[in-house]
Amino acid sequence: MRALQHYLLYATLAGNLLVVSWLTGCASTSINTSMTALSPTVNSSPDFNTVNNVTDQADFIDENHQASCHHKLNNGVKRVNFDSIAELIESDSDVIQTGQASATEAAERMSVDSAASLQTNASTNTGTQELTELIDMALRQNPLLTKLESEYHARAARSHYVDKLPDPKFSVNAFGNPIETAAGSQRANIGLSQTIPWLEKLSAQQKQVCLEAMAIAAEHQRLRLEIDARLRTAWASLYVIERQRETTEANRQLLQSMIDVASARFAIGTGNQGDVLLGTIEQSKLEERLLQLEQRKRTNLAQLNRWAGRPANTAVLIPQTLPLENVQVDAEQMFRRAISNQPEIHAARLRSQATRWGIEVARLSHRPEFTLSASYFATDDNRPRTPVVNVGEDPWAIGLQMTLPVSRQKYNAIRREASWQHQAAHQQVEALIDQYDALIVELYADATRAYETASLYKSTIIPQARQTLTTNQEAFANGTVDYDQVLRDYQTLLTLELGLHQAIGDLFIVNAKIHQAAGGVNL
Numbered sequence: 001m002r003a004l005q006h007y008l009l010y011a012t013l014a015g016n017l018l019v020v021s022w023l024t025g026c027a028s029t030s031i032n033t034s035m036t037a038l039s040p041t042v043n044s045s046p047d048f049n050t051v052n053n054v055t056d057q058a059d060f061i062d063e064n065h066q067a068s069c070h071h072k073l074n075n076g077v078k079r080v081n082f083d084s085i086a087e088l089i090e091s092d093s094d095v096i097q098t099g100q101a102s103a104t105e106a107a108e109r110m111s112v113d114s115a116a117s118l119q120t121n122a123s124t125n126t127g128t129q130e131l132t133e134l135i136d137m138a139l140r141q142n143p144l145l146t147k148l149e150s151e152y153h154a155r156a157a158r159s160h161y162v163d164k165l166p167d168p169k170f171s172v173n174a175f176g177n178p179i180e181t182a183a184g185s186q187r188a189n190i191g192l193s194q195t196i197p198w199l200e201k202l203s204a205q206q207k208q209v210c211l212e213a214m215a216i217a218a219e220h221q222r223l224r225l226e227i228d229a230r231l232r233t234a235w236a237s238l239y240v241i242e243r244q245r246e247t248t249e250a251n252r253q254l255l256q257s258m259i260d261v262a263s264a265r266f267a268i269g270t271g272n273q274g275d276v277l278l279g280t281i282e283q284s285k286l287e288e289r290l291l292q293l294e295q296r297k298r299t300n301l302a303q304l305n306r307w308a309g310r311p312a313n314t315a316v317l318i319p320q321t322l323p324l325e326n327v328q329v330d331a332e333q334m335f336r337r338a339i340s341n342q343p344e345i346h347a348a349r350l351r352s353q354a355t356r357w358g359i360e361v362a363r364l365s366h367r368p369e370f371t372l373s374a375s376y377f378a379t380d381d382n383r384p385r386t387p388v389v390n391v392g393e394d395p396w397a398i399g400l401q402m403t404l405p406v407s408r409q410k411y412n413a414i415r416r417e418a419s420w421q422h423q424a425a426h427q428q429v430e431a432l433i434d435q436y437d438a439l440i441v442e443l444y445a446d447a448t449r450a451y452e453t454a455s456l457y458k459s460t461i462i463p464q465a466r467q468t469l470t471t472n473q474e475a476f477a478n479g480t481v482d483y484d485q486v487l488r489d490y491q492t493l494l495t496l497e498l499g500l501h502q503a504i505g506d507l508f509i510v511n512a513k514i515h516q517a518a519g520g521v522n523l
Contacts, residue, residue, distance in 0.1 A: 198369065450506040
């Protein structure tokens with residue numbers, strides 16, 4: 001009889017453990033099967049497999065986490081039921097439906113296009129290679145990128161355990177004074193328990209964490225584009241400063257030749273000393289301008305090297321020319337591409353979707369948690385035998401506990417909190433779309449203006465100004481034109497040449513910002 005009782009006890013404990021194991025398997029089935037290949041039509045989460053061709057920074061993406069999140073989101077998005085919470089977020093119904101698909105398509109192109117954003121157009125000028133190397137160094141050494149990578153890994157690691165059951169608990173109690181029963185003295189007992197939260201809540205938490213991790217990865221891509229545009233801007237500024245310095249120096253030499261002619265004419269009595277003084281004053285202004293340009297060059301050079309993680313005084317090879325290229329699409333097409341490819345918008349959409357799953361977590365918070373337990377009491381065989389009681393028999397028990405979510409006000413507040421957080425996240429998406437709409441219109445206007453200005457300077461205005469100056473110089477040498485007129489022509493040409501280089505630099509900078517705003521897509 002005693003052997004049969006022990007057998008029943010062990011069988012009961014084993015049965016409880018099997019139940020716990022089965023429930024654990026239910027909670028993690030989707031993770032265990034997540035390594036299978038996904039269908040190309042899955043549109044519930046973005047794809048971050050593409051490795052950047054320049055710096056391989058995308059290697060930090062956790063492939064196991066990515067596949068797991070794909071599977072989890074693919075299995076859960078269409079089945080979720082938000083009940084009355086949908087009334088609070090009706091305005092955001094497109095985030096999980098059409099918005100999710102567009103966000104996914106954007107992410108799939110984001111990694112590919114991000115690689116293009118780190119390369120310059122093919123050019124025979126070695127300055128292009130210098131820019132590529134600067135961007136490469138900046139992306140490898142930027143501490144903010146490293147920080148985002150660490151945050152991503154932390155969130156990815158969380159997604160691997162957040163949907164798992166809590167650890168089972170094993171307990172042993174030894175009684176200082178034995179509990180005296182008719183069957184004998186009970187000196188100790190052992191117990192085993194397993195808490196089982198609501199499994200749908202665990203699954204929703206895992207999906208929320210997956211989307212948060214993907215949002216961090218999208219933020220990482222956004223920062224890469226920002227660094228790329230920042231370096232291109234500083235590099236173009238150096239080009240403008242250097243070309244303006246060279247132009248100013250060339251005009252200073254031209255002015256010196258004019259001063260020499262005025263001095264020669266004054267020496268032979270055909271000119272006056274005022275012409276020489278005017279030329280000397282103008283030459284002093286040019287020398288002051290050269291000093292200012294040199295100071296600006298050193299400042300921009302130090303800033304560029306700092307962003308690249310190099311010593312401030314490291315020399316940078318500045319190109320002799322920049323491409324005079326206008327954008328090939330209109331503002332509306334630019335905006336559509338920005339909406340589809342901009343990582344910042346994509347990250348905001350992912351956060352909005354994550355908070356949507358936060359609403360599901362809040363909705364399931366009032367569901368009860370269960371605890372299965374099994375206990376065994378060791379009993380001494382220290383009683384006289386009797387037909388009424390089985391002396392020395394060890395009692396055992398199995399139990400079930402359940403939480404009672406009695407505070408309706410508490411759980412309603414939890415749901416309202418999650419709903420307002422989701423509303424805030426959705427409004428952030430709308431705000432970013434409006435922001436990029438205005439930005440694209442402004443950048444497109446700036447690019448058009450800079451291109452037309454540079455083209456007009458290069459093809460018409462500067463050639464005419466040079467021709468006028470040359471003609472008046474010859475006339476001045478012959479004494480038919482006043483020195484003041486020649487000096488004004490010279491000042492006009494200098495202003496136009498400086499304006500040409502500024503327009504070319506502005507166009508390059510605007511194109512870099514358009515490239516960044518469009519999410520790295522070449523326009």
